Structure formats: C-alpha cells, structure tokens
Amino acid sequence: MLFSLRLTWTAHLASAVAVPASVLASALIAAPAFAQSVLPDCPPPASQEYLLFVRGESEAERAEIATILPAESSVLICQYVDETIVRAGGFVSLETANAWSTYMTTVQGYESFVIRPAATPAVVPGTPGTVSAQYQPVLLGSGYAVLVDYNSDPAVAARVGQLVRPVGLAVYQQKPYLLASFSSDPTVATATLQRLSAAQISAVLVDALQVVRLTTEVSR
Numbered sequence: 715m716l717f718s719l720r721l722t723w724t725a726h727l728a729s730a731v732a733v734p735a736s737v738l739a740s741a742l743i744a745a746p747a748f749a750q751s752v753l754p755d756c757p758p759p760a761s762q763e764y765l766l767f768v769r770g771e772s773e774a775e776r777a778e779i780a781t782i783l784p785a786e787s788s789v790l791i792c793q794y795v796d797e798t799i800v801r802a803g804g805f806v807s808l809e810t811a812n813a814w815s816t817y818m819t820t821v822q823g824y825e826s827f828v829i830r831p832a833a834t835p836a837v838v839p840g841t842p843g844t845v846s847a848q849y850q851p852v853l854l855g856s857g858y859a860v861l862v863d864y865n866s867d868p869a870v871a872a873r874v875g876q877l878v879r880p881v882g883l884a885v886y887q888q889k890p891y892l893l894a895s896f897s898s899d900p901t902v903a904t905a906t907l908q909r910l911s912a913a914q915i916s917a918v919l920v921d922a923l924q925v926v927r928l929t930t931e932v933s934r
Contacts, residue, residue, distance in 0.1 A: 858903035860889035
C-alpha cells in the first residue's frame with residue numbers, strides 16, 4: 715500500500731559517515747550497547763538519490779540487514795525521528811530501490827521503505843504481508859530463467875525489450891535483474907540467451923527456483 719510521509723530531517727547531519735556493509739556488520743556485532751545513544755541522525759537523500767530504510771528490532775538484526783544489502787550501497791545505522799534505522803544510499807533508480815525494498819520485506823521479513831529525493835519527497839512502504847500494487851513477488855517454479863544485470867540503466871531494459879517481450883523484474887541471489895525469459899523448456903531459454911548474446915547483451919541462465927519475480931513487465 716502506498717502512502718506519503720512528510721520527512722523532517724534534524725541537524726548535525728555532517729557527523730554521519732557511510733561505510734561498506736561488511737565492515738559495518740562487523741562493527742555492529744562488536745559495538746557496546748551504549749554506542750546506540752550516540753548514533754548520528756540519518757542524512758536526507760542527495761539529488762537524484764533514492765534511500766532504502768530497513769527496520770531492525772535489535773543490533774543483531776541490524777547487523778544481518780547490513781550484510782544482506784548490496785555491497786556497493788553506502789550503509790549507515792542512524793536515527794530517524796526516534797527510531798534506529800538501517801539506511802542504504804546510492805540508489806539512482808526508483809525501480810532498483812523498490813525491488814530491494816520488496817525483497818527485504820517479502821523474502822527477508824524486514825519492514826522497509828524507499829525515500830525519494832527532495833524534489834519528490836514521497837515514501838514507498840514495504841510492510842510485512844503487504845506489497846504495493848506495482849510489485850507482486852512470486853517465486854518462479856521449476857524451469858530456467860534468463861536474467862540480465864542492467865545496472866540500474868533504463869537503456870539496457872529498452873534494448874532487451876526490443877529483442878524479447880515481456881521483460882520483467884526479478885531478484886536473484888539478493889540482487890535485482892531484468893527477467894528476459896522463464897521457461898520449463900531449456901531449448902527456449904537457451905535460444906533467448908543466444909539472442910541476447912548476439913546483441914552483445916550480457917545475460918545468464920539460472921535455476922528458476924532461485925528467482926523471485928517482482929513484476930511481469932518493467933514499467934516504462
């Protein structure tokens with residue numbers, strides 16, 4: 715369910731420092747309990763940046779969340795209003811941020827929401843048990859999936875869409891991909907893989923049982 719939330723950011727944002735997820739997770743496990751009282755306030759998103767906020771009830775949960783989030787994302791444990799939040803920044807695509815929010819909520823079981831840049835201060839929630847109408851996560855059945863790592867580049871999705879239809883959005887091994895094909899027939903999947911390779915689009919063929927489809931067609 716979508717709802718809007720007016721964001722109020724507090725002062726002293728300059729004290730927040732983002733660190734790699736793996737380093738952060740180790741630090742969280744070793745950190746003394748009193749450190750939670752001096753956590754920095756969560757910085758607002760930069761221009762053209764989307765943030766992912768994930769709720770963890772304990773230090774152990776927040777450490778686990780930090781290890782699940784993408785390695786290239788800047789992860790910070792910080793205070794948002796009166797709550798301790800895991801903040802992941804660096805998302806330049808709303809679709810990618812939404813995909814991660816949906817994955818964290820529906821697969822990992824952590825409540826999460828996306829915060830847009832200041833120009834569009836809306837929040838897209840991911841409450842456990844509910845998913846926005848745009849995304850309907852489904853674990854693919856037995857078969858073969860052809861995935862394309864599009865690196866948050868809409869141009870890649872457009873190129874794939876010229877070769878195969880429909881092009882969906884999926885999560886595989888905790889990372890969002892374009893879903894170019896899903897079939898129980900390995901011949902069909904291989905043909906799609908070869909078509910993409912001939913167009914110099916990097917694609918992989920994987921076990922569909924390990925793929926969560928978020929949407930059957932990428933929004934345009």
